Amino acid sequence: MQLRRRSLFFAPLASLAARLRAQQPRLRLGYDTYSIRSWGLKALEHLEFAASHGCSALQISSLGDFASLEESYLKRVRDRAAELGIALDAGTGCICPSARAYRNRKEDPAEHLRRALRVAQQIGARSLRCYLGDFEDRLHPQGIGFHMENTLRVLRAVRDTALETGVRIALENHSGDMQAWECRQVIEEAGTDIAGACLDTGNPVWCAEHPEVAMEVLGPVAVTTHVRDTAIFPHPRGCAAHWTALGDGCIDLVRLAELHRKLCPQAPLHLEIITGRPPRIVPFYEESFWKAFPKARAAEFARFVALVKSGSPLMKPMVIEDVPGVDVPEYLAALRKQQWLDLERSLAWAREKMAA
Secondary structure, three states: OHHHHHHHHHHHHHHHHHHHHHHOOOOOEEEEHHHHHHHOOOHHHHHHHHHHOOOOEEEOOOHHHOOOOOHHHHHHHHHHHHHHOOEEEEEEEEOOOOOOOOOOOOOOHHHHHHHHHHHHHHOOOOEEEEEOOOHHHHHOOOOHHHHHHHHHHHHHHOHHHHHHHOOEEEEEOOOOOOOHHHHHHHHHHHOOOOEEEEEEOOHHHHHOOOHHHHHHHHHHHEEEEEEOEEEEEEEOOEEEEEEEOOOOOOOOHHHHHHHHHHHOOOOOEEEOOOOOOOOEEEOOOOHHHHOOOOOOOHHHHHHHHHHHHHOOOOOOOOOOOOOOOOOOHHHHHHHHHHHHHHHHHHHHHHHHHHOO
16 A cells, blocks of 8 residues: 555656656757668668658768768758758768877878868758767877867868858767867867867766766757767776667766756757667776876766766667677678667657657
């Protein structure tokens, strides 16, 4: 009887919370095309997928997601997006010439960025996502600051093209390369008239940073986003983290949506669902880890530790990519299906829980 009375007490509260979410202004919901990368879809096919799933935004993750860079094809993409009422963001990869992730050594990064900006303009995109590098770049003898300066030089070199095209360069806090305050520093020194943030909620954990800290710091300069959930939990070396579909992890995504509305309501909520990766250890109990973060902020790290202590491992099955034998057709088919289903259910979760 006591349990029944308790459930009768909480039921109206749950109903009230649902009604309050429904009354909030809805965020523009979309996804980053990398979410279903194994399908090999091109821009026009992604637009049809997005429309069939009720999306009003789409981030085309790379130039390789276009079947062609010819003007006629890009016009078709722009026109179809307009017909479907889908706002576009474009994307490219690493733009830092000294980062290990910059693999196109035959093309000057500034010239590549100019070319990508013009493609973004032709499809009617509002922003172009790019990034510096990854965690390994923090271990450079001169630290991450060396790569930040090189990235800043590239951004300054394309300033005229960015102003001419009207496309904002969206610098992502990417895979452990920069903490949020470092990313914002580069953006502000480049100029917020040409640059902003591609705010990623999954990558901060590799920098021992709480996703809410990233939102608070980068939200005011964010022009686009990458949103996903993470299962995070204590480990003898620090913590382990595992990206998941929305709702399967430990991140308070409802709180992040509230901050999103407050700090960057104009930025679409793009889901970048990356499942199929094994858990990764963040060894913050080891001295060597902190050599990569000589200017880490204690108060921000304390919030991250509290998140770790409150978390738990993923207790659901997941097909993992990075293991031997993934070239088996049946295994590849399972990975593809998982990406599709995890994106679909994440879009549904975002609508229901985040009022997107």
